[in-house]
Amino acid sequence: MALGAAGISAESVSVSLDGESVLRAVDFVAPKGLQVAVLGPSGCGKTTLLRSIAGLQRIDDGEIRIGDRIVAARSLHAPPESRGVGLVFQDWALFPHLTVAANVAYGLPADQRGRLTFGGRRQARAAAHVADLLEMVGIGDLVDRMPGSLSGGQQQRVALARALAPKPSVLLLDEPFSSLDTNLRADVRADVARLLRQLEITAVFVTHDQDEAFVLGDEVAVMREGKIVQQASPAQLYAHPVDPWLARFVGDADVLPGDGRGDCASTLIGRVPLQDEAMGAVDVLIRPEEVIVESGGDGEVVAIEFYGHDAVTTVRLVSGEEVRSRTTGAPRFAVGDSVSVHHSGAASVAYNRSHTV
Secondary structure, three states, rough: OOOOOOOEEEEEEEEEEOOOOEEEEEEEEEEOOOOOEEOOOOOOOHHHHHHHHHOOOOOOOOEEOOEEEEEOOOOOOOOOOOOEEEEEEOOOOOOOOOOHHHHOOOOOHHHHHHHHOOOHHHHHHHHHHHHHHHHHHHHOHHHHOOOOHHOOHHHHEEEEEEEOOOOEEEEEEEOOOOOOHHHHHHHHHHHHHHHHHHHHEEEEEEEEEEEHHHHHHHHHEEEEEEEEEEOOOOOHHHHHHHHHHHHHHOOOEEEEEEEEEEEEEEEOOOEEEEEEEEEEEEEEEEOOOHOOOOOOEEEEEEEEOOOOOEEEEEEEEEOOOOEEEEEEEOOOOOOOEEEEEEEEOOOEEEEEEEOOO
16 A cells, blocks of 8 residues: 655644643654654653644644645644544544444545445445555454454554555554553564554654664654653664663663763773763763673672563672673572672763763
């Protein structure tokens, strides 16, 4: 099924609800044909941003474009139905009294929905389109089933097919997998990500789950308190977070005080190479996979978390600071062991001490 993708851009978008600022001069881009995850804690404004793009929320200031068209500004609000946007809601919002096929057909424009009712060749084309959509999302055999008889994953796929029915240029998904159990969520989101990349449709996912954002997003935009802190590829976000808060939010991280000496910093676990030169008092980002623990020394193992595929060992240094080390396989140490800790030598990020969050 061919879809005409369009890019999305938001520039200095602000929204207040009940007198409270929810979006604060947000700048956001979803390049044409890419999938962008909007990640952030509850209440940071990510769903409001999605609703503003969809046309379900008026903006107070700024500008939103879909493709080359301005769809929202201070004195402009294009209605949702004119924006070429498909929506998948958190609870899927299926009609319980309609079959799977009828639910998907509801996503078609009104004149095409009528063709399913009044018969003829047009009805056949519309029905074939619905059947193609259901096959594409992997539930072609459920066409006559009722939503109440489906699993959560199957209902989610129906909602996706309905959103794709009118061939939107943009697809917006608000926490689409949060109602699924953990194992099913991983399978369904991988299938959906694969499908959307095949379709080359522009998609924006809202999520509070870092793993989900990294799986789904070609790029990830991280929000905090109504602003986008950083937007980049998952690898860039993990390797070069702009501040310590973001470093901790997108993965396990410890921040140790250090003394910047150009291309390295002196820390409690020794010399740490830096990605960018720094001088003076800094805070150094330390990822657990970069920490090496060896027997003997003045550190003490105070906690071990074993996940089967890897283990995280927490060591309390003689200074009282704690640092974590991640290794594959079973733990090598036990709580109470005396150990020493040093850095792997991978280049890290240092922050001016005053910027630590």
